Amino acid sequence: METVTDKKIVIETRDIAKVYQDSKIAVQALRDVDLEISEGEFTAIVGPSGSGKTTLLNIIGGLDNPTSGTIRVAGRDISKLKDSERIDFRLHNIGFVFQQYNLIPVLTARENVEFIMLLQKIPVHEMKARSLHLLEEVGLKEKANVRPSELSGGQQQRVAVIRALASRPKFILADEPTANLDSASAANLLDMMARMNQEEGMTFIFSTHDQRVIDKARRVVTLEDGIIKSDEIRS
Amino acid sequence: MKMLATIAWRNVWRSRGRSLVVIGSIVVGIWALIFMLGFMNGFMISYINGAIRNEISHIQIHEANFKEDPNIGFVMPGGMDLAESLASDPRIQAVSPRSVTGGMISSPRKSSGGRIFGIIPDRERLVTQHDSLITEGSYFKSDLKNPIVIGKELANTLKVKLNSKVVLTFQDRENNLVAGAFRVAGMLETTSPQINKASAYILMEDLTRIAGLKDGVHEIALLLENPESETVVLPELRSAHPDLLIESWREIAPELELFLSMTDSFLWVLIGIIMIALIFGIINTMLMAVLERYRELGMLMAIGMNKWRIFMMIVIETIFLSLVGGPIGILIALITMYWLGLQGIDLSAYSEGLREFGYSSILYPYIENSTYAYVATGVIITALLGALYPAYKAVQLNPTEALHTV
Ligand SMILES: Nc1ncnc2c1ncn2[C@@H]1O[C@H](COP(=O)(O)OP(=O)(O)OP(=O)(O)O)[C@@H](O)[C@H]1O
Ligand SMILES: [Mg+2]
Numbered sequence: 001m002e003t004v005t006d007k008k009i010v011i012e013t014r015d016i017a018k019v020y021q022d023s024k025i026a027v028q029a030l031r032d033v034d035l036e037i038s039e040g041e042f043t044a045i046v047g048p049s050g051s052g053k054t055t056l057l058n059i060i061g062g063l064d065n066p067t068s069g070t071i072r073v074a075g076r077d078i079s080k081l082k083d084s085e086r087i088d089f090r091l092h093n094i095g096f097v098f099q100q101y102n103l104i105p106v107l108t109a110r111e112n113v114e115f116i117m118l119l120q121k122i123p124v125h126e127m128k129a130r131s132l133h134l135l136e137e138v139g140l141k142e143k144a145n146v147r148p149s150e151l152s153g154g155q156q157q158r159v160a161v162i163r164a165l166a167s168r169p170k171f172i173l174a175d176e177p178t179a180n181l182d183s184a185s186a187a188n189l190l191d192m193m194a195r196m197n198q199e200e201g202m203t204f205i206f207s208t209h210d211q212r213v214i215d216k217a218r219r220v221v222t223l224e225d226g227i228i229k230s231d232e233i234r235s
Numbered sequence: 236m237k238m239l240a241t242i243a244w245r246n247v248w249r250s251r252g253r254s255l256v257v258i259g260s261i262v263v264g265i266w267a268l269i270f271m272l273g274f275m276n277g278f279m280i281s282y283i284n285g286a287i288r289n290e291i292s293h294i295q296i297h298e299a300n301f302k303e304d305p306n307i308g309f310v311m312p313g314g315m316d317l318a319e320s321l322a323s324d325p326r327i328q329a330v331s332p333r334s335v336t337g338g339m340i341s342s343p344r345k346s347s348g349g350r351i352f353g354i355i356p357d358r359e360r361l362v363t364q365h366d367s368l369i370t371e372g373s374y375f376k377s378d379l380k381n382p383i384v385i386g387k388e389l390a391n392t393l394k395v396k397l398n399s400k401v402v403l404t405f406q407d408r409e410n411n412l413v414a415g416a417f418r419v420a421g422m423l424e425t426t427s428p429q430i431n432k433a434s435a436y437i438l439m440e441d442l443t444r445i446a447g448l449k450d451g452v453h454e455i456a457l458l459l460e461n462p463e464s465e466t467v468v469l470p471e472l473r474s475a476h477p478d479l480l481i482e483s484w485r486e487i488a489p490e491l492e493l494f495l496s497m498t499d500s501f502l503w504v505l506i507g508i509i510m511i512a513l514i515f516g517i518i519n520t521m522l523m524a525v526l527e528r529y530r531e532l533g534m535l536m537a538i539g540m541n542k543w544r545i546f547m548m549i550v551i552e553t554i555f556l557s558l559v560g561g562p563i564g565i566l567i568a569l570i571t572m573y574w575l576g577l578q579g580i581d582l583s584a585y586s587e588g589l590r591e592f593g594y595s596s597i598l599y600p601y602i603e604n605s606t607y608a609y610v611a612t613g614v615i616i617t618a619l620l621g622a623l624y625p626a627y628k629a630v631q632l633n634p635t636e637a638l639h640t641v
Pocket of ligand 1: 020053
């Protein structure tokens, strides 16, 4: 099915199911999820609370294993990786942005941006240049040497996004990155992500409930009770 | 690694209060450890030195049979000459030849058994320094005929005062009882209960005259210039005089060595207790730090920080705590030890009881320099051990769960 003109597929899930077995009650968080995501997409995963958004993102990001089904990321079956390989895989392939607590409190904004690059052992001069460039890009140049506690929620999330970007992952996963932001900051963050998606060609997958955020996505995957309800691509 | 160290160092100062508590307990732990070591050391040194300086001396020489059977007949032939020749050895600080016998010491009201030493006061005082331990009267300086110096407690037992008359009774070499009357010229108080309660010192000439001995040296006590030279001097003397019994203080008073080793094991117990307390303090604190940062650690693992790095981050943080606390503790301990080493600790409030056991009342704590290094290493190892469990806990966490806990 793959043709030469098709964009490269970076994520491919086949019949993914996830069952949480908590004491006696089993919760089916995902079922029969087939999803393909190509390079450079800007995709929103939406759905009501408990529909399985976080679960899906965790599985795609290699933080969790599906109960059944296969997941290939950048051509590798990540459910077969050992714990230590999985951490390494995340380090080099996936950028994460969480709802909150993204940043290391004792490091400055700039050190936070450089942190993953340090773990990746990127040369110091390149690392410094990239972090400064990105901080400038998102208007936080003068906050470079400030610790997260002195940044607003929106500023913290922007730092988290550029930290993910700076490490040049295959794609960035953001689980409700705007949930703790007011609408202006949320819009601002989304605009920034959209710009980075355009400029850097970075693949973004993010989950959200927020209609205004959904409106900015170019593809919207809707989950309900762990099943993909709809998958629409907008132009 | 540098980044880990940076994070760890800043984490130390993140919850300042808690870190200061740990640093404080490390400081107190080190201080207490060194203080106790110094105190015990001082105790031991003062005890052993007291025993050597005022009673046993470094080396004693006897006729081969005398120890088994302290019969007055077992004198050393040519004992005086031997004493003279030893006195000219530069490694030997002082030599005291003695006549020794057991006997009864009686006053008109009481009598008591004890050891009777016939000495040459000008030689004896250089070995045992008894002239400096006289509490009443003088050390063979008066013109009294037949002077005797006895222990203070013995004087109390006999209920005698200065110038009181006491009678010494003992056996001569034919096992006949002989006696002589003496006048108390001085009373002696040492750290040795044996001397205080059951020893009498008279002039050698008096003892040999009464016992009818010509050559009356039973014992030669040697004080070395340098106690360490014992290992050389002792074998030398032994091969030069194979017919004599030549012993070091270790052989004469084996209880001193036993005491040394007992104190040592007691110290190890104390050190163990302090270290265990420190370990639990550190485990507790670092565990709290790990639990507090659960989400943060989860985030770090999610974004690709591996377990080894997480583990090391916690360990390094703990080491930093001990590296801050360690030097402060050692510095305070050093100052305390230096000051107390000069000042001494006055134990006279308790010294009645202590003297019973042979301690002097001013104690000078003492610590060898290497001990500071041992203690510092010990504390760092303790901190490391204390870090292991919290670090292990940190590594065990599951990032998805950690990120979910609100
Ligand atoms: N660790 C877990 N153990 C047991 N059940 C879980 C666990 N995590 C999620 N679930 C359950 O799985 C289902 C899907 O949860 P998930 O967090 O993926 O939903 P979500 O779409 O992200 O919801 P929200 O919008 O509230 O974040 C829910 O019913 C939830 O209760
Ligand atoms: Mg969720």
